[in-house]
Amino acid sequence: MSLIVPKASSDPTTSWSHPGLPGDLRALISIASATIVIHILTGGKYGFHRDELATLDDARHLAWGYVAYPPLTPFFARVSLALFGTSLAGFRFFASLANALAVVLTGLVTRDLGSRRSAQVMAALAAVPFCIAAGSLMQYVSFDFLFWVLTAYFVVQLLKSDDPRWWLAIGCAVGLGMMAKYSMPFLVAGLLMGVLLTDKRRYLASKWLWLGVAVAALIFLPNFLWQIQHDFVSIQFLRHIHARDIRIGRTKNFLPGQFEVTLLAFPLWIAGLFACFFSGMFRRFRLLGWMYLTPLLLFLVLKGRSYYLAGAYPMLYAAGAAWAEKRLSSLGSRRAAAVRAFAWSVLLADIAAAIALTLPIAPIHSRWWKVAIKTNGDLSEEFGWSELVETVARIRDRLPMSDRTDLGILAGNYGEAGAVDLYGARYELPASISGVNSFWFRGYGNPPPQTLIVVGLPVEFLQNHFSSCQLVAHTWNRYNVENEETREHRDIFVCRGLRESWPEFWRIFRYYG
Secondary structure: OOOOOOOOOOOHHHHOOOOOOHHHHHHHHHHHHHHHHHHHHHOOOOOOOHHHHHHHHHHOOOOOOOOOOOOHHHHHHHHHHHHHOOOHHHHOHHHHHHHHHHHHHHHHHHHHOOOOHHHHHHHHHHHHHHHHHHOOOOOHHHHHHHHHHHHHHHHHHHHHHOOOOHHHHHHHHHHHHHOOOOOHHHHHHHHHHHHHHOHHHHHHHOHHHHHHHHHHHHHHHHHHHHHHHOOOHHHHHHHHHHHHHHHOOOOOOHHHHHHHHHHHHHHHHHHHHHHHHHOHHHHHHOHHHHHHHHHHHHHHHHOOOHHHHHHHHHHHHHHHHHHHHHHHOOOOHHHHHHHHHHHHHHHHHHHHHHHHHHOOOOOOOOHHHHHHHHHOHHHHHHOOHHHHHHHHHHHHHHOOHHHHOOEEEEEOOHHHHHHHHHHHHHHOOOOEEOOEHHHHHHOOOOOOOOEEEEEOOOHHHHHHHEEEEEEEEEOOOOOOOOOHHHHHOOEEEEEEEEOOOHHHHHHHOOEOO
8 A cells, every 4th residue: 555645735634744754753663662662671670460460371372252352362372472581571572562553653644644754753752651551451541542542543644645445455454453442432433523523524425434444344353253253252251341440430430531541741742633623734633633633522421541542642642743833833843942951851751750650660669660650559469479480389298198299379350360270380280160251261270270379369268169178378579668468468378179060169259350
């Protein structure tokens, strides 16, 4: 597919557009590469996060779908395992790369809105803080973010060239986004609203739009078939997680949370939103405003979490930077240079804050650490997993030989289960058993265990289902970091005598988390 360069016209955007020099792209790639280097240098400082342990375990059981997410993230995790083994920084590489590509695309969108290098760099710098934070873990957030930005990039190509063949590229981005996270329909709703409410309604009669829809559906089809085979289990999972998030208050600050997601770059995206709707020179790109506003309203009404909308901001950064550059051209060169210097200083401060507070670099228990974990509680969840498995191995070694031959390890959450599967081989431990998410599909083994070391499950549950349970140890970590494991899942038991049959127990043991 080739980019169609629009013919000269009276459109203000075209009249002051700059084609972009190779140096522009080099500047964007340099910024993006710097984020990758930062992640590589810092990514191995602490340990695996709970969510990463689940992704790593799923990566060893490749499928077209999983309970908690579509297959794309486990696929890249599997590639990471093949290339880097269980290196923590290596495991996080593709998440970092996805975010770096989003930074480059942000600058390219700015260029295609008609701006020179200074505006491209400004937009790219505005996108970096979220990329730093999201790329610090191997999660679907990074890939979802990339495909939202890629979709916006292709939409800009469509609007700039008026070549309807770009719908095929848009369809590819949407389909891949659906294979990363199920939030893509919210962006598609914004795209549809923009088509309906602008002069782009004529695209509805284009075969290329519908071919793009077909491409997206074809890419998503394997996961859809998996969902059919598994009774649309991901819908049940999402309902459970959404209800939990509402119950514990994670969704109550959605609108203020947008300023936390964008930090000090908020004037740039506000300017971009204003430009999309009210600036004549962006009339051609008004659809972008609807691609932001529609998901914003949907997430607000449906009570989404604040970071769900993160992928919509890079296109607004691009529009804001392009609009600001045009406004600065009316100032004198010295005043314009001063404004740019101030803006870049603010954006660099944003980046420094993101590095300090979201990456695993603060000395543990320092003042810096205490501020960082208040800002990013995920940091404290990167400790204690190897110690947990070490403790389980010691418990196994103290058991009578008769108990070891039919031993199982029953884990309450996916972090514990994933940790046992990651670190257990060095101690010759059996694979974990758990009812959470995709672990439930892997069953309880054949023959089923008779003696169980149990981590992460409440004593009341165990007393209801086993004839005897003995408290034998507590979770801990070498750095004495308080986290969910040491606070809420402290007790480790040895249990015997399952009261019902294993098939009966397994039917009621399924749950989501």
